[in-house]
Amino acid sequence: MSTDPDTILLEAEEAMSKALEYLSHEMRGMRTGRATTALVDYVKVDYYGSATDLKQLAAISVPEPTQLLIKPFDAGSINEIKKAIEASGLGLNPQVEAKQIRLNVPPLSAERRQHLAGQVRKMGEEQKVVLRNARRDANKVADALGKQDGKHYSEDEIKTLHGEIQELLKEYEKKIDDVIDTKTKEVLEV
Numbered sequence: 001m002s003t004d005p006d007t008i009l010l011e012a013e014e015a016m017s018k019a020l021e022y023l024s025h026e027m028r029g030m031r032t033g034r035a036t037t038a039l040v041d042y043v044k045v046d047y048y049g050s051a052t053d054l055k056q057l058a059a060i061s062v063p064e065p066t067q068l069l070i071k072p073f074d075a076g077s078i079n080e081i082k083k084a085i086e087a088s089g090l091g092l093n094p095q096v097e098a099k100q101i102r103l104n105v106p107p108l109s110a111e112r113r114q115h116l117a118g119q120v121r122k123m124g125e126e127q128k129v130v131l132r133n134a135r136r137d138a139n140k141v142a143d144a145l146g147k148q149d150g151k152h153y154s155e156d157e158i159k160t161l162h163g164e165i166q167e168l169l170k171e172y173e174k175k176i177d178d179v180i181d182t183k184t185k186e187v188l189e190v
Helices: 005-028 075-087 110-145 155-188
Strands: 044-047 050-053 058-064 067-072 094-097 100-104
Touching: 005 110, 005 155, 044 075, 067 075, 075 094, 075 100, 110 155
Parallel strands: none
Antiparallel strands: 044 050, 058 067, 067 100, 094 100
């Protein structure tokens, strides 16, 4: 199987891009001091035996900065939604009112904010490991270019490719740092 530098770079960037997307997705559900629908969008609700995202089962709105209002499309699912929110680990207490659920998002304590900021950094570091693994894999394939049958690549071309892979890593590490910094500020904001 022969490959080329462009393919190696493309595959490395794809892997790094997925790590960044995953992190961004995880950060949307992270709790901050203010109410946001992203907090509960992906809470899994047992809806007729299948785990379904809450946002597919209800209209979610923010009537006040510290409150969420959840209006299920199917009123029969209200108890399952309530159970799912209680089990989500978000520390929110759902209040059922008629055919809707009200969630008061209490302000975070300083200790809880610090804990969440630590979690944000930890999740960021985990994705940086994914980036470095993508770099390692790309470098391995790059090294094999000099030994492959068919088209031969010089040491200089391989060295250049290693440099481009390293640049890609730096670029994605910076993007991950930006996501971490933004989320940490949101979490620590009083």
